[in-house]
Amino acid sequence: MTDKHKTVEESLDQIRTTTFLGLLIPLLPLLGFLVNGFLGKYLPKSVIGWIGSLSVLGSFICTLILFRQAGPTDAIQIDLFSWIALGSIDISFGLTIDALTLIMLMVVTGIGFLIHLYSIGYMHADEGFTRFFVYLNLFIFFMLLLVMGSNLLMMFIGWEGVGLCSYLLIGFWFKNPSYNDAAQKAFVMNRIGDLGFLLGMFFILFHFGTLDFSTIEQMAPSLVADNGLLIAITMLLFIGATGKSAQIPLYTWLPDAMAGPTPVSALIHAATMVTAGIYMIVRTNVLFAMAPFTLAVILWIGVATSVVAAIIGLKQNDIKKVLAYSTVSQLGLMFAALGLGAFSSGIFHLVTHAFFKALLFLGAGSVIHALHGQQDIRWMGGLKKLIPITYITFIIASLAISGFPLLSGFFSKDEILAHAFQQNLPVWIILSLSSLLTAFYMFRLVYLTFFNDFRGTEETRSHIHESPWTMTVPLIILCVLSVLGGLMGLPVVFHANHWLNTWLADVTAPAAAILHQGHHISHTMEVILMSVAGIGAILSILYARHVYLTRRSVPESDEAMSGWGKVIYQKFYVDELYDRWIVAPAFKLAEWLGNVFDKHVVDRVVTLTAGFLDASGRTLRVFQSGNTGSYVFAMVLGIVVLFIIRLLI
Amino acid sequence: MDTLIQAVPLNWYLFLSSFLFCIGVMGVLFRRNAIVILMCIELMLNSVNLLLVAFSSYSGNSDGQIFVFFIMVVAAAEVAVGLALLVSIYRNTGSTDIDFLNKLKW
Numbered sequence: 087m088t089d090k091h092k093t094v095e096e097s098l099d100q101i102r103t104t105t106f107l108g109l110l111i112p113l114l115p116l117l118g119f120l121v122n123g124f125l126g127k128y129l130p131k132s133v134i135g136w137i138g139s140l141s142v143l144g145s146f147i148c149t150l151i152l153f154r155q156a157g158p159t160d161a162i163q164i165d166l167f168s169w170i171a172l173g174s175i176d177i178s179f180g181l182t183i184d185a186l187t188l189i190m191l192m193v194v195t196g197i198g199f200l201i202h203l204y205s206i207g208y209m210h211a212d213e214g215f216t217r218f219f220v221y222l223n224l225f226i227f228f229m230l231l232l233v234m235g236s237n238l239l240m241m242f243i244g245w246e247g248v249g250l251c252s253y254l255l256i257g258f259w260f261k262n263p264s265y266n267d268a269a270q271k272a273f274v275m276n277r278i279g280d281l282g283f284l285l286g287m288f289f290i291l292f293h294f295g296t297l298d299f300s301t302i303e304q305m306a307p308s309l310v311a312d313n314g315l316l317i318a319i320t321m322l323l324f325i326g327a328t329g330k331s332a333q334i335p336l337y338t339w340l341p342d343a344m345a346g347p348t349p350v351s352a353l354i355h356a357a358t359m360v361t362a363g364i365y366m367i368v369r370t371n372v373l374f375a376m377a378p379f380t381l382a383v384i385l386w387i388g389v390a391t392s393v394v395a396a397i398i399g400l401k402q403n404d405i406k407k408v409l410a411y412s413t414v415s416q417l418g419l420m421f422a423a424l425g426l427g428a429f430s431s432g433i434f435h436l437v438t439h440a441f442f443k444a445l446l447f448l449g450a451g452s453v454i455h456a457l458h459g460q461q462d463i464r465w466m467g468g469l470k471k472l473i474p475i476t477y478i479t480f481i482i483a484s485l486a487i488s489g490f491p492l493l494s495g496f497f498s499k500d501e502i503l504a505h506a507f508q509q510n511l512p513v514w515i516i517l518s519l520s521s522l523l524t525a526f527y528m529f530r531l532v533y534l535t536f537f538n539d540f541r542g543t544e545e546t547r548s549h550i551h552e553s554p555w556t557m558t559v560p561l562i563i564l565c566v567l568s569v570l571g572g573l574m575g576l577p578v579v580f581h582a583n584h585w586l587n588t589w590l591a592d593v594t595a596p597a598a599a600i601l602h603q604g605h606h607i608s609h610t611m612e613v614i615l616m617s618v619a620g621i622g623a624i625l626s627i628l629y630a631r632h633v634y635l636t637r638r639s640v641p642e643s644d645e646a647m648s649g650w651g652k653v654i655y656q657k658f659y660v661d662e663l664y665d666r667w668i669v670a671p672a673f674k675l676a677e678w679l680g681n682v683f684d685k686h687v688v689d690r691v692v693t694l695t696a697g698f699l700d701a702s703g704r705t706l707r708v709f710q711s712g713n714t715g716s717y718v719f720a721m722v723l724g725i726v727v728l729f730i731i732r733l734l735i
Numbered sequence: 736m737d738t739l740i741q742a743v744p745l746n747w748y749l750f751l752s753s754f755l756f757c758i759g760v761m762g763v764l765f766r767r768n769a770i771v772i773l774m775c776i777e778l779m780l781n782s783v784n785l786l787l788v789a790f791s792s793y794s795g796n797s798d799g800q801i802f803v804f805f806i807m808v809v810a811a812a813e814v815a816v817g818l819a820l821l822v823s824i825y826r827n828t829g830s831t832d833i834d835f836l837n838k839l840k841w
Binding site: 711712713714715718719722 | 760763764767833834836837838
């Protein structure tokens with residue numbers, strides 16, 4: 087055998103291995119789902135939890151192996167079979183693993199595994215333990231499909247699948263009707279977005295004749311920049327993104343989604359599913375880059391969401407609600423980055439946010455676990471000494487999200503702010519303001535939860551305990567990631583090359599080629615901006631410390647609220663507005679259709695049809711007398727008439 | 736070559752057949768005895784047979800005449816069935832009056 091042969095053999099082997107590993111990534115959680123789903127009732131709880139967790143860990147290990155092998159320009163293409171072949175349209179059931187997918191895979195499987203592990207401890211006493219892990223594994227499977235799909239339709243399967251799992255998990259404690267309402271709200275609002283996604287997909291299919299990402303990328307230059315079709319496509323896709331990623335005007339489902347168990351909030355409603363919209367836009371960045379109008383819309387929606395959610399977050403008293411609004415706000419920041427054309431910065435913040443927000447939610451879960459379900463921060467306080475691991479990790483995560491210098495959030499946020507400063511000063515000002523608010527409400531949360539004296543009952547206090555290792559280990563790992571996550575995107579000022587930008591360069595190249603991002607701001611300016619942001623964050627934290635630690639103020643009770651404080655606490659009454667102007671008219675319309683239209687139009691058509699048939703039957707039965715003679719007479723008469731006609735014509 | 740059939744002009748056959756057929760129709764229409772009605776139906780059938788034979792002979796094609804034999808055979812079978820039905824009706828209703836047979840209605 088010659089050397090050449092050998093290398094061909096080897097590279098074939100290589101391809102086989104990567105394909106195998108690539109397939110294993112989504113299949114392992116699916117297997118976990120099937121095993122737990124069908125055999126779960128015969129298995130003990132401990133086994134179920136570990137099957138669920140280890141299947142995701144397996145995916146994570148496969149991802150790591152692929153990640154080590156792959157270069158930033160490699161794309162592993164796995165076409166399983168041709169799924170829909172109609173005329174010129176050929177949609178394959180295919181998976182693609184490229185630089186962007188690998189990043190998402192690491193986040194989904196890595197954080198997914200940690201949260202599975204955490205759930206073993208968190209859910210141990212729940213009667214729905216098996217069901218929980220079944221849903222969670224199914225979610226991971228769909229999420230992997232979403233990020234691995236090689237065309238929009240594959241992505242859509244994942245997109246709908248994660249929506250389903252989100253619905254199931256928000257309404258996990260289905261015996262509580264308000265939780266069910268929250269689940270339904272999430273589902274319905276997501277449907278609105280999904281309709282946009284679907285229509286956008288149809289437009290793409292109509293114009294390009296394909297849904298394949300790489301083909302679209304190649305064909306996109308054939309479109310004239312900013313023409314109507316392109317704006318329609320991008321706007322529709324963006325509507326899909328606003329639904330899934332909780333942006334104005336479809337954001338109100340996310341805070342309600344906190345009805346689900348806390349690990350679900352961490353995994354689905356902070357780290358992974360809600361970032362699907364950002365992933366989708368980055369995936370189709372070439373289309374968005376060619377539609378400056380849509381980019382401007384995305385920018386301003388992102389900015390508005392970021393600041394509005396941050397303001398609402400200032401006054402929330404439910405520990406999870408604060409984090410939920412914080413998530414909405416941070417997602418707004420990511421969208422603002424996309425709107426500025428800084429696609430890799432958006433992904434950078436997505437990743438760091440996934441670290442620290444998952445950690446914050448898990449920390450909050452640990453607090454809630456310790457307090458046996460108490461979520462209101464007005465009844466917490468002084469937990470610092472009682473649950474030290476949770477305390478330390480939570481405070482580090484809060485520092486990271488606030489943009490405390492050198493932690494992960496600092497770098498990712500700063501990169502977005504630098505882009506904003508360079509392109510659009512008002513945006514920079516508003517986003518900086520929203521960061522200050524973030525720092526304030528996060529530390530309001532920290533001080534109210536962990537400092538001063540415990541404000542709950544003595545009985546609860548006596549039961550407070552640190553969580554088991556399955557819960558604290560994920561906290562510690564995520565804490566390390568929250569601190570070091572910034573290393574993947576160290577700015578050039580620090581004499582490092584921005585690893586993530588380089589890694590994603592190939593993915594964002596089409597957009598970069600179109601947008602021609604102008605000169606970079608000078609290094610001095612960048613350092614000044616960083617210092618401003620860092621000092622601002624610290625000042626904001628100190629102010630929160632002054633209010634909630636030194637002055638020991640505690641948010642007033644619901645009845646005592648008044649003025650703007652109440653308006654903000656009531657989330658600007660957006661839910662009420664939606665209820666009044668959208669939900670109530672929809673109900674009215676349904677009622678009208680049911681009581682008036684159905685009764686007077688649909689029913690009438692039906693009864694008239696029946697009445698006509700009945701009347702004609704009654705008329706015709708006269709002729710059916712049973713009298714043979716009359717039949718014969720009619721027959722003869724008929725024949726005679728026929729003869730006469732025949733003769734006359 | 737004239738046959739016996741052609742000794743009579745064709746028109747006369749037409750008239751006779753029509754006349755017989757009309758008698759049959761009238762009988763079917765106005766008589767109430769099922770046996771008579773059956774006979775009238777036979778009359779109508781045979782008037783047409785007669786016409787068929789006449790036409791066949793005048794057009795010099797014997798197919799029609801052969802066909803009539805078949806019709807007769809079938810008619811005989813049909814009469815057998817018809818009479819059997821009548822017997823059965825008589826046994827059930829005690830009459831052959833067709834006006835009693837008016838149960839077949841809605």
